[in-house]
Amino acid sequence: MNITVFCSAYSLDERYTLPAADFARLLGERGDTLVWGGSHAGLMGLLADGVKEAGGRLVGISVDLLAHKAYEGADELVSAPDLATRKALLLERADAVVVLVGGLGTLDEVTEVLELKKHALHDKPVVLLDTDGFYAGMRTQLERMETEGFLPRPLADLVVFATTPAEAFAALDQAR
Numbered sequence: 001m002n003i004t005v006f007c008s009a010y011s012l013d014e015r016y017t018l019p020a021a022d023f024a025r026l027l028g029e030r031g032d033t034l035v036w037g038g039s040h041a042g043l044m045g046l047l048a049d050g051v052k053e054a055g056g057r058l059v060g061i062s063v064d065l066l067a068h069k070a071y072e073g074a075d076e077l078v079s080a081p082d083l084a085t086r087k088a089l090l091l092e093r094a095d096a097v098v099v100l101v102g103g104l105g106t107l108d109e110v111t112e113v114l115e116l117k118k119h120a121l122h123d124k125p126v127v128l129l130d131t132d133g134f135y136a137g138m139r140t141q142l143e144r145m146e147t148e149g150f151l152p153r154p155l156a157d158l159v160v161f162a163t164t165p166a167e168a169f170a171a172l173d174q175a176r
């Protein structure tokens, strides 16, 4: 399974790195392929290292402006000319999308994937791994959108929330 992962490009506290490393190990042990932004920076690099160590495959989708941050040792590394093309490729190469903790880049990526899914432009499973309640605020906001009629389809059709890496993979397997 090709799993596209969005996550932080920054080095973070163990509260976030330990579950991310666990997620990477499980992904690699399953023999899945990690499709990600193709960087060695921060959590993105930790994730790629963990997948590689556990025997998984790595497909990096970098972007020309961040070529200097590209991960050495990916099985495949693509460099998109711009961020919009990169986001399209990250989705195109995915069988499913998992979102780990991240900042504005991650938020931009997941929002686009959900907006495209809202318009039925794809139907790939999207799982948000809510480590340490990081996405509690976003969940509250999305639930309010659903309750107050801002969404054309049930929130549960758009995104599934998981609290542990094992739960995230269970959700992916259930969606298959």
Ligand SMILES: C/C(=C\CNc1ncnc2c1ncn2[C@@H]1O[C@H](COP(=O)(O)O)[C@@H](O)[C@H]1O)CO
Pocket: 005, 006, 007, 008, 009, 010, 036, 037, 038, 039, 041, 042, 044, 066, 069, 101, 102, 103, 104, 105, 106, 107, 109
């Ligand atoms: C950490 C620094 C530069 C490296 N920056 C990035 N490299 C690769 N991919 C990136 C980078 N910044 C954003 N992305 C994409 O967005 C997500 C991470 O962004 P966030 O704001 O940290 O959440 C990630 O999924 C990437 O696809 C500066 O030295």
